[in-house]
Amino acid sequence: MRARSGLDPGSVWAQRLGQLERRLRTKEERIVVLETENAALHLKLAEYQGLAGRSTNEVLQLYSAHGQQQKLQRRSVVIHLHGAIKRLKQDLKSLRSFALELSKDFQRQSKTYLYQVLTAVQGIQLQNEAMQRRFLSGVEKRKNWVRRLFPTLPVCWHLRAVLLLEKVFQIKAFDLEQSLQEVTERYEKEKQKRRALHNSLVELRGNIRVHCRIRPLLPFDTAAGHSVSQDRQRNSSEKVAYAADDETVLVKCSRPGHASINKTFQFERVYSPSESQDTVFADVAPLLTSLLDGYNVCIMAYGQTGSGKTYTMLGPQLEENFAYSTEDASELGIIPRATQEVFRLISEKPPGSYWVEVSVVEVYNNEIFDLLAKDSCGKVFGVKRDVVTTREGKSDVPLLTYETVENASEFLHLVNKGLQLRVRHPTLVHAHSSRSHLVVTLTITTVVSGDNFGTSWEDEQTSQRLNKEVSCTFPQKMRENKSTSSSRASSPAQIEATEKMKQVKTRLQLVDLAGSECVGMSGVTGAALRETSFINRSLSALADVLGAIAEQRSHVPYRNSKLTHLLQDSVGGDAKLLVMLCISPDQKYLTESMQSLGFGTRARQVQRGQVKKKSFPVPSKAK
Ligand SMILES: Nc1ncnc2c1ncn2[C@@H]1O[C@H](COP(=O)(O)OP(=O)(O)OP(=O)(O)O)[C@@H](O)[C@H]1O
Numbered sequence: 001m002r003a004r005s006g007l008d009p010g011s012v013w014a015q016r017l018g019q020l021e022r023r024l025r026t027k028e029e030r031i032v033v034l035e036t037e038n039a040a041l042h043l044k045l046a047e048y049q050g051l052a053g054r055s056t057n058e059v060l061q062l063y064s065a066h067g068q069q070q071k072l073q074r075r076s077v078v079i080h081l082h083g084a085i086k087r088l089k090q091d092l093k094s095l096r097s098f099a100l101e102l103s104k105d106f107q108r109q110s111k112t113y114l115y116q117v118l119t120a121v122q123g124i125q126l127q128n129e130a131m132q133r134r135f136l137s138g139v140e141k142r143k144n145w146v147r148r149l150f151p152t153l154p155v156c157w158h159l160r161a162v163l164l165l166e167k168v169f170q171i172k173a174f175d176l177e178q179s180l181q182e183v184t185e186r187y188e189k190e191k192q193k194r195r196a197l198h199n200s201l202v203e204l205r206g207n208i209r210v211h212c213r214i215r216p217l218l219p220f221d222t223a224a225g226h227s228v229s230q231d232r233q234r235n236s237s238e239k240v241a242y243a244a245d246d247e248t249v250l251v252k253c254s255r256p257g258h259a260s261i262n263k264t265f266q267f268e269r270v271y272s273p274s275e276s277q278d279t280v281f282a283d284v285a286p287l288l289t290s291l292l293d294g295y296n297v298c299i300m301a302y303g304q305t306g307s308g309k310t311y312t313m314l315g316p317q318l319e320e321n322f323a324y325s326t327e328d329a330s331e332l333g334i335i336p337r338a339t340q341e342v343f344r345l346i347s348e349k350p351p352g353s354y355w356v357e358v359s360v361v362e363v364y365n366n367e368i369f370d371l372l373a374k375d376s377c378g379k380v381f382g383v384k385r386d387v388v389t390t391r392e393g394k395s396d397v398p399l400l401t402y403e404t405v406e407n408a409s410e411f412l413h414l415v416n417k418g419l420q421l422r423v424r425h426p427t428l429v430h431a432h433s434s435r436s437h438l439v440v441t442l443t444i445t446t447v448v449s450g451d452n453f454g455t456s457w458e459d460e461q462t463s464q465r466l467n468k469e470v471s472c473t474f475p476q477k478m479r480e481n482k483s484t485s486s487s488r489a490s491s492p493a494q495i496e497a498t499e500k501m502k503q504v505k506t507r508l509q510l511v512d513l514a515g516s517e518c519v520g521m522s523g524v525t526g527a528a529l530r531e532t533s534f535i536n537r538s539l540s541a542l543a544d545v546l547g548a549i550a551e552q553r554s555h556v557p558y559r560n561s562k563l564t565h566l567l568q569d570s571v572g573g574d575a576k577l578l579v580m581l582c583i584s585p586d587q588k589y590l591t592e593s594m595q596s597l598g599f600g601t602r603a604r605q606v607q608r609g610q611v612k613k614k615s616f617p618v619p620s621k622a623k
Pocket of ligand 1: 216303312515
């Protein structure tokens, strides 16, 4: 090999080895450099990891600080809200006590005023009497005096001088009479102011208004056979209940062998026997304005059998068919008058925006009967229905007949037809005693288009525009379709209408309760006795419901009777409720009258909270 290349193989290998050693050294150096770089990178990595760790901690700290801050903020908001609620409650409490104080103050003041006025009136009357006495004796004295002073004066001049003095006294008497009139006027004004304040207090508290009507003594009070109870039997009637003034009933309670005690009961209004149906209705009419303003209203007559409930609610009955007489308009009761008034008020509104439906129901022996339901021939006959509670917690009578009426006479015609089916039965107390509770309901639907809901509807121009819209879009068939039922909400006409319009329904319930009665007095037996027991039970269920509301119990036993279940919404605070207590003035019915007066007094104490107004749709202005 050396011979061919001329090189020593040992030196070639040495060279090769040297080369490899150099390359190895270079590599080793490179490794050292890379290791150094690696170490430096490791250091940097550790540094960044440290930094990242610190940042995470910081972030966590920040998170927890933020959470705490949020918690603190929430807590402070909650504390703030709690404080605000507490303050509001306190404000409400003080407002209530202020209102109570105000009413007490007002009652005190009115009592003082009343006392002052009465003393003034009495004083003036006494003065008048004394003056008259003095005047008469004075005339004589003056005549003598004139005679003595002017003995020479002719006798005809004596009289002239006396007449002159008389004139002076007449002027004085006239002055006194005028001041009496002024005082009386002031008293009347104060009374009106007090009544207005009392009414607003009643509104605020949601109190039940109670009016009491004392009927006159009637021939049947003394008629033989009308009093059967041995100890109560009297040949002549004796009046024991009086209207002391227009807010006070005075009852003379006497028992044989005991001194008589006078008891007084205060109500929002007390009617004496001489007060007419006109006067009674005049006090009820403002509630009907509320009805069209969006409040539900319920007027209910309560009292002993024969005390004048049906007379007050409907008017005098016709003997032959139990309908009520419409011949003498001045004798009409609250139900026909209220309907006339509702239609009068509606006639002042834009035409077509309201419509009225009627239902007539009687609660007899704890069963509900639809008095407007018709058979296949179109004849009305009472069909049994049931009362249920809807998902919203309201009471409803499924399949109940509602008839659309367009004027008061249509309504009267319908109600009279229904009334002929009402159960009556002669008792010893009352020859045409109603044996069922009658509930006449007027549902008023207000139709307005637009999306905005407000609380009033007064803008005349928009009302007129609305009127056009309503008459264009409100299907005629809806009004032509006279007979409907509570399931009518799904009728195609209604669906079509509700898409374009809003409807608000308000309800006027007019209730003629069956009379509470003492079995001994009414002398009922058999089926009539069963009726009496149902009547008395349902009336005591009504008293229980009022008691539960008054005591603000969590459970109100509406379902204990069909009557209370049916009237649940009105009695429970959904409506302005007026109880018209009817009482007989006769001694014979003293126990029953006292029971009714007690019921009225308890009803007055019920505070149901302010009655809510249904919000009326207000048309949107810009379209
Ligand atoms: N204020 C009044 N003026 C004149 N008559 C009256 C008055 N109140 C009632 N009456 C008469 O008294 C009688 C009994 O009245 P009404 O039928 O209204 O009693 P009621 O309370 O409805 O009795 P019931 O509960 O038994 O049906 C009737 O003949 C009625 O005309």
